Amino acid sequence: MKQRSLLALLLLAHGRPVATERLIDDIWGERPPETARKSIQKYVSNLRDSLGAGRIRTIDRGYAVQLEPGELDLGRFEETARSAAAAPAPRAATELRHAFALVVREPLADLRDQPWAETEVARLDELLLMTAEIRHDAELDLGEHRRLIPGLEDLAAKHPYRERFLEQLMLALYRSGRQADALAAYRRGATRLRTDLGLEPSESLRALEERILNHDPLLTPRPQGPPWRRRTRPRYAKRLLALGTALAVAAAASLWIVTAGAQHRSTLGKRIVLLDTRNGKVIAQWPYRDYRFPWVTTGNGKFWLASFTNGFTEVDPRSGRILRRLLPPFGNATNLALPVGHSIWFTGRVGLARYDLRSNRVVARFTPFHPRQGFGLYGIARGAGSLWVASVEQNEVLRVNPRTGAVEARIPVPKPWWLANGNGGLWVSSDSEGLLRIDPTSNSIAAIARVPEPIDAVVVGNGFVWATNSKRGTASKVDRGGRIVATYRTGRGAHEPSFSAGKLWVSNEKEGSLTSIDAATGRLRTFRFGRRLGTEAALGRYVMFAITA
The missing domain is CATH 1.10.10.10 (Winged helix-like DNA-binding domain superfamily/Winged helix DNA-binding domain)
Structure with missing residues (x-):
C-alpha cells in the first residue's frame, strides 16, 4: 500500500x-x-x-x-473540463461525456483511508462534482431533460447541500411536464437544509421555485434544430461565465448619468454589474441568481469574478468580455485568490496553490499548516519577495517562499483575517488586536492601529492603509505609524473596500450604495442603487459589484 x-x-x-x-x-x-x-x-x-x-x-x-502529454487520465479530465466550460453546449456535452468515460470508479479508491489522501480526495471529488454540474447545464440546454432525471435524483439525494443539483433536477422535472414533482423536490431539499443546517434555500433556488409556480416561459426548453441553426453561444455558457463576448444591456435600461457630487438612483435589479463610473454606463451585467456567493477582485488590469457555482472568471474591464474561466484548485473549499503576473495564488481549507495562466493548470500546491485544521488559510498578500498568508486557527501569519512553499517565518497574530502589503510593511486585521503592521525585515509587529472593531477588510493605497467597519458604516485612513488620520462615514454596512486610481471604493451593503473617497482631498462621491449591495472591486474608472437584494 x-x-x-x-x-x-x-x-x-x-x-x-x-x-x-x-x-x-x-x-x-x-x-x-x-x-x-x-x-x-x-x-x-x-x-x-x-x-x-x-x-x-x-x-x-x-x-x-516522466509523463507524456495526455497520458494521465486526471490531466486529460481536467483539460477537457476547462475546454468544455467555454464551449457551445453541443461540443461541451460531447467532450464531457468522453471525460466522464475516463472515470471508472471514485478517485484514489483504494487509497482513501491513507492520511495523505484526505486533501487530494476532497479536491478530486470537488472537481468531479463541479464538472458534472457543467455537463448537466449543457445537456439541459440541449433538451435532454428526460434522460437526466434519474441521475440528477441520485445526485441530489447523495449531495443534499449542493443546491445546484437540486436546481437542475427541478428544471428537468418541470421541462418534462412534472411541475408537481419539481415543487416536491424543492420542498424536500428546503426541508433538509432547514432541518440539518438551519439554513434557508439560496436565492437562486427560491427564484426557480417562483418561476415554476408562475410558469415562466423562459424555463421552457428551446427547440433543437439542425446543428447549423443552433446558437454557437448557448444560455448555459452565460451562466458559467464562459462566453467570449459580454452580455450587453439595452441602453434604455442600463444608462444613467452620475455627475460629480450628485446621487442618482438606479433601476437595476439583482445582478452582477460592471459600471463605467465616468459616464454612468453599465457595460455588462449577469443575473445574480446564477452565482452563489460572488466575490470580485482585480489583477493584471482585469477583473476576476469568483463564485461557488461558476468558478473563477477573468473579465475585461472596458468591454465586459469574458476572457477565460478556470476551476479553483480547492473547489468550494477555496477561500481567497491573489492574481500576480502570470499566476493566481489561491488559499483554501486544504492549503495554498498556484495556478499558471499560461499553461492553464495548477503547477504548485503547498500545505504550510496542519491539514486537518478546519478553516485552513484565508488572507493572502505578496511583498518583500514572499507570500504572506493568514492561518486563522493557528493564530499566526505565515511568510512563505513562493518557489518552494517553505515557511520562512511564523508571526503570532491573534485571529488574523485580511492581509494587505504596502505602506511600510504587511498589514493584518486581527479580531482582537485591531490593525497590525509587520516589518518584513524583522518579521515582527512594528505598529498597531486601534481601528474600531470589527474590521471587515483592509487595503493599501496612496501611502495609507484603509479599513472598513460595517457596524459603524465607516472607513478609516491609517498612516504607517498606526495613527488614524481620518475617518469617513460612507454608509451602513460599509465593507469590501478596494483602491484604484487614487480612490478608495466602499460597498455600503445596507445603505444600498457605492462610495468613492479621493485619497488626496477626502472628497466623497456616492452612487445610490436603493438595493442591498455585496462584493465590489474597482479598476480605474470601472467598478464591478453585486446587487444582492
Missing part, C-alpha cells in the same frame, strides 16, 4: 519533482521509522522495474515521474 501511495503522490504532482522528505511525511505521518528513506528508495526501485527505468527520475532530493 505504501508503494502505491508513493506512485500516486508522484502522479498527482503531474511530473513535478516531489521531495523525499515530503514523501516520508505524507506516507508515514509525524513518526516515520528510521528506515523510511531506505524504504522510499526500495519502492522507487520496484516501480522502475515495473514501469521502466526512465519513468521515475531522481531530481535533487526527490523524485519525478
Whole structure:
C-alpha cells in the first residue's frame, strides 16, 4: 500500500519533482521509522522495474515521474473540463461525456483511508462534482431533460447541500411536464437544509421555485434544430461565465448619468454589474441568481469574478468580455485568490496553490499548516519577495517562499483575517488586536492601529492603509505609524473596500450604495442603487459589484 501511495503522490504532482522528505511525511505521518528513506528508495526501485527505468527520475532530493502529454487520465479530465466550460453546449456535452468515460470508479479508491489522501480526495471529488454540474447545464440546454432525471435524483439525494443539483433536477422535472414533482423536490431539499443546517434555500433556488409556480416561459426548453441553426453561444455558457463576448444591456435600461457630487438612483435589479463610473454606463451585467456567493477582485488590469457555482472568471474591464474561466484548485473549499503576473495564488481549507495562466493548470500546491485544521488559510498578500498568508486557527501569519512553499517565518497574530502589503510593511486585521503592521525585515509587529472593531477588510493605497467597519458604516485612513488620520462615514454596512486610481471604493451593503473617497482631498462621491449591495472591486474608472437584494 505504501508503494502505491508513493506512485500516486508522484502522479498527482503531474511530473513535478516531489521531495523525499515530503514523501516520508505524507506516507508515514509525524513518526516515520528510521528506515523510511531506505524504504522510499526500495519502492522507487520496484516501480522502475515495473514501469521502466526512465519513468521515475531522481531530481535533487526527490523524485519525478516522466509523463507524456495526455497520458494521465486526471490531466486529460481536467483539460477537457476547462475546454468544455467555454464551449457551445453541443461540443461541451460531447467532450464531457468522453471525460466522464475516463472515470471508472471514485478517485484514489483504494487509497482513501491513507492520511495523505484526505486533501487530494476532497479536491478530486470537488472537481468531479463541479464538472458534472457543467455537463448537466449543457445537456439541459440541449433538451435532454428526460434522460437526466434519474441521475440528477441520485445526485441530489447523495449531495443534499449542493443546491445546484437540486436546481437542475427541478428544471428537468418541470421541462418534462412534472411541475408537481419539481415543487416536491424543492420542498424536500428546503426541508433538509432547514432541518440539518438551519439554513434557508439560496436565492437562486427560491427564484426557480417562483418561476415554476408562475410558469415562466423562459424555463421552457428551446427547440433543437439542425446543428447549423443552433446558437454557437448557448444560455448555459452565460451562466458559467464562459462566453467570449459580454452580455450587453439595452441602453434604455442600463444608462444613467452620475455627475460629480450628485446621487442618482438606479433601476437595476439583482445582478452582477460592471459600471463605467465616468459616464454612468453599465457595460455588462449577469443575473445574480446564477452565482452563489460572488466575490470580485482585480489583477493584471482585469477583473476576476469568483463564485461557488461558476468558478473563477477573468473579465475585461472596458468591454465586459469574458476572457477565460478556470476551476479553483480547492473547489468550494477555496477561500481567497491573489492574481500576480502570470499566476493566481489561491488559499483554501486544504492549503495554498498556484495556478499558471499560461499553461492553464495548477503547477504548485503547498500545505504550510496542519491539514486537518478546519478553516485552513484565508488572507493572502505578496511583498518583500514572499507570500504572506493568514492561518486563522493557528493564530499566526505565515511568510512563505513562493518557489518552494517553505515557511520562512511564523508571526503570532491573534485571529488574523485580511492581509494587505504596502505602506511600510504587511498589514493584518486581527479580531482582537485591531490593525497590525509587520516589518518584513524583522518579521515582527512594528505598529498597531486601534481601528474600531470589527474590521471587515483592509487595503493599501496612496501611502495609507484603509479599513472598513460595517457596524459603524465607516472607513478609516491609517498612516504607517498606526495613527488614524481620518475617518469617513460612507454608509451602513460599509465593507469590501478596494483602491484604484487614487480612490478608495466602499460597498455600503445596507445603505444600498457605492462610495468613492479621493485619497488626496477626502472628497466623497456616492452612487445610490436603493438595493442591498455585496462584493465590489474597482479598476480605474470601472467598478464591478453585486446587487444582492
